[in-house]
Amino acid sequence: MIRALTGFSTRRPWRVITVWAVVGILLALMGQALVFRVTHTDSAGFLPPEYDAAAALRVAREEFGAEPDANALTVLVARRDGKPLQGADRKRVEEVTRELNSARVEMPWTEEQVRGLSEDYSQVPRVTVVTTAPDGSFALLGARLRGNSTDPGLHSVYRAFHDRAEREFGEAGLRTGFTGGLADVVDGADAERTTQTVVGLVMVVLIVLINVLVFRSVLAAFVPLLAVSVVGGAATGTVVGAALLTGLELDPGTPSMIGTVLIGIGVDYFLFLLFRFREELRRRPEEHHRLVAADVAGRVGTAVTSAALTIVAAFATLGVATFGQFRVLGPSVAVSVLVMLVASLTLMPALLAVAGRKMFWPSRILSKTERTGPASRTGELVARRPLLVLLASAALLGALALGTAGVRMDFGTGGTPRDTAAAATAREIAGALPAGVSDPTTVYVTADDGRPLDPAGLDGLRRALSGVDGVGEVAAPVLGTGRDAARLDAYLTVDSRSQRARDLVAGPVRQAVREATPAGTTAHVGGTAAVFADVATAVDRDLRTVFPVAAALIALILVVLLRSLAAPVVLMLSVGLCFAATFGASVLVFQHLGGEPGVNFVLPLVLFLFVVALGTDYNILVSDRLREEMAHGGPARAAVARAVRHTAPAVATAGVVLAASFGSLAVNADASTRQLGFATALGILLSSFVLSLLLVPAAAALLGRGMWWPVRGARSRQDDIRSAGERNAGLPAPYEGEEPPRSRPVPDYPRKLNRT
Structure with missing residues (x-):
């Protein structure tokens, strides 16, 4: 199935690219226009009905007409001279309140809103006088605006209401102040807009710069990012469309989470393909690039599929959570990753087939012999001193894990910047x-x-x-x-x-x-x-349920994919230790050293899923290459050294790119987002550099072919055929030097291929 998809994509690349461009852009535009119709901002609405706060919300809606999308505002009205309000002032406050309560606020349409698709939030606000300060220094008004508090359209309505109230009270010599609910959201968004724009640009520049430094190529730097952006938009549109069809309500943070995840893993998968494509082009200079692309996409596609399915399985387990925010996030991320997987097996191979050797222009690296570098030296170190490397890696992770001592959960909302x-x-x-x-x-x-x-x-x-x-x-x-x-x-x-x-x-x-x-x-x-308070109870119960279910499901998938019992045990123990180390470091940084009340309540669960799933991604890529190298015969430690030499550049580059993607969240003013960005970025770096390049290869070097027990020493039929063919041809044993060029015809290619 995998080779069928990759083979078709490399034979008909322009058709595949055209379909993805059209469908991807349409889905992206649809998702951007409709996303606020399917997001839900009321945390109580995500609680199961048996919780006390959820029952209170139900009574409020049924008996008191509370609206699920009503956003409360508090308006402060005071004299400009700072004196207490007089009788005339209070009378004017009541008059203006009645005027505001009967005047319709029209939504200013901007380029962000699409008529016919975006919600029109024009409305008559509800405004009432709530109370007056004991010293008479100000009066407080309560106001309600209906709509999604994260939608820029409602933000425009709030600003129009804000300006009208400020003008009306200002004519009477009174000043106003706005706080609570929607005012906090809008002021926080305005304060963070510049920062988020700069951070986004820096992240894009960093990813491009990393690719330029690694590949010395223009196309290899920009093509992955452009492709992943289109696929990410298509994935978001798919999730939004599914939510519209099923009636599900998404958490406001879900679309941004999807975007961050897909940029990271999408670039990762593309990098896995690029590194192997470059490696094979160097070995097979006389072979047509489409044949090489088909072969590489088929090989790497298997590992990418395995890696993507572990992420899907990990997040799908959130479907058993009781807290609705988790229960919706899990399937949303899982569907998005499936879309990225399809793109990895179709769009990415098609782009390789079209670009060919020009993908690495103007670099001349394809014509140069592979040189000994840090990757080779790392592989030799692991093969020569596996026990030392294993103990040192475990000691580092164990030391970081000690930070979990005295951990406290913080259920705060993160708040807004104090200068708003x-x-x-x-x-x-x-x-x-x-x-x-x-x-x-x-x-x-x-x-x-x-x-x-x-x-x-x-x-x-x-x-x-x-x-x-x-x-x-x-x-x-x-x-x-x-x-x-x-x-x-x-x-x-x-x-x-x-x-x-x-x-x-x-x-x-x-x-x-x-x-x-x-x-x-x-x-x-x-x-x-x-x-x-009820969310705290629900999350605590979900942590005890989701953790073991996710771990068991991922372990089962690894057993099936790796066809081994020993290798999954090694991988699960290593990622479990990595999770403990990452969580411990986060507690140390934010709670013990940073003085914050604790770590955000969603951090353990989301971090567990990301570190286990994404960490397993890199481990699967390395394990797949370890199995391939060991299948060629020869000493197991030599095979480990070769596997690390070939996979280290891809894993290291992918880890840095993915960490940069999540690390961009670490500068957010919201405490929970900041913690999540830091912790996930650190976990990915530990997974890629410590687990995948040191700890797991060291374990493989110590276990040898016992790593694949109970099918010890087994090799795939394709490897047997290839090895036999090379021996019969009198060629040197594979990987004693560089593998000689070989031609491997792929059936059903058009005859005109050789003329292109």
Whole structure:
């Protein structure tokens, strides 16, 4: 199947390239236009229904008309001269509030939005006066704008509303400030826009520069990146289209995660092909480049397929998670990697077939004899001192793994940069009112038999909540539309997004609610702090489930692909140690040295999947070459040295490129993204340089052909035929020197091939 795909692609390269260009660009455009229709920003919506915060959200929607895409804003209104608000000022605040509450805000259409595909967020906002500071220094308004908070279209509507409110209040000599929800998102995006643009350009330049330095070629530097960009867009479009058809809602971070993953692994797969293509062209100078491309694509395609399937399997295990954010992320990444795999077996071989030896122009490396370099010296070191290399590699990884001691999970949202206008407004509000006033913790009470509730009957619950240390004030009960449900807003004295708020809600607040809820009613605690407290519980349960399931599935795939029991054990032990080392180093950098509350709650799971899956990628490539070299006969250690010599440049270059792709996330202002970028980049570097080039080859040198037990010494039929043919022809044993040129005709090539 693999050789059939690669063979067709190298025989009909222009057809394959044309199909990918047309389909890829169309899918990319569709995905870009529709992605915000399938993303979902409410974390509570990803919780299973049995969790308390999810039940509270359900009551809020059914009884109080809460909208899943409603974005709350807090608007501060104060006098420009800093004096307390007077009676005339308060009257003007109420007048402007009524005007804002009845005026439609039109969405300014920009180049980012496509009419007919992009959502039109034009709307009449809901604006109400919430409270006034005890010292009268400012009034607070609550506003709601419906829509996806990550969509640039809604950002435009927010800016239009912001400017109108600022203008209306400014005419009365009042100043405004905006914070909370959408204001935080927009201000954070504006503050990071320049940084992200620069980082993206630096990443692209770095990838191109690495390829230029390695291949000394223009095409080899740009073609992989261009091809992977098209395929990445096609993969995103495929995921978005699948979500539209199935009704799934994606997490806002999923599309960017897909893009980062695919750029990295796509360039990696292309590099695997390029290195082997260059190696074979140097050995077979008289053979037509399309024949060489077909042979190389078939060989490398097997390893690439195996590597891609391990990633697919690893992320597919997220389908058993209870937290919806994980359950959606897993299949999305898996589908994207499958699209990249198809491109690796079709588009990439087609590009090699078209470019041929010009792929490495203007370099003259094809006409030069392969020289001894760092790769050769590394292979000789591993073959000569395998036990020393194995122990040193394990000691390094083990030392880093010690950093996991005392690890704490941080369930914070990452926040926004402290120098934004939204952050400054939040600090001003916190100086006069409880920290949680703009984001209350809400208790929803429902009657079990559907009878109307009496607000007076909830006084006991209100007093119990008010008596909890950390709760500043509890508002009077508000009845729902059916009068069989009530809402009590509790304003915490700490930031609702902090760890203290989550501990407070998960412990004393919920305990007080359980003890003071009137008979015949049921109460649920909702709000930001409650949501993340429940997310912590769901993630902890998922970690205990997904880890063993993913490890077992990847091990099973390795057994099938490598046709061995010993090799998968070596690979799984090595990547497990690499994961522990990477996680330990991350804890050391961010928690112990950086002073952060802990590592982000998603880091262990996502890091495990990336390090195990992507680390196995490189190990599969190296193991495939180890098996191929050992199948030729001769001492096992000599085979290990040859395998490292041939694979080290590809693995090292691919590792640096993939690490750079993920490392670009490490400069993000969001703490969780920053940690994920650093940890994944470090894990990939350890996987490529320590595991794949040192630890695994050293283990293979010590085990010899026992590495492939129980099929010890087995070789493929193709290797037997090739070795027999070379012996019968009186040729020297393979790899004693360079393999002599050989012609291997491929059937069904058009006759005109030799004239092209």
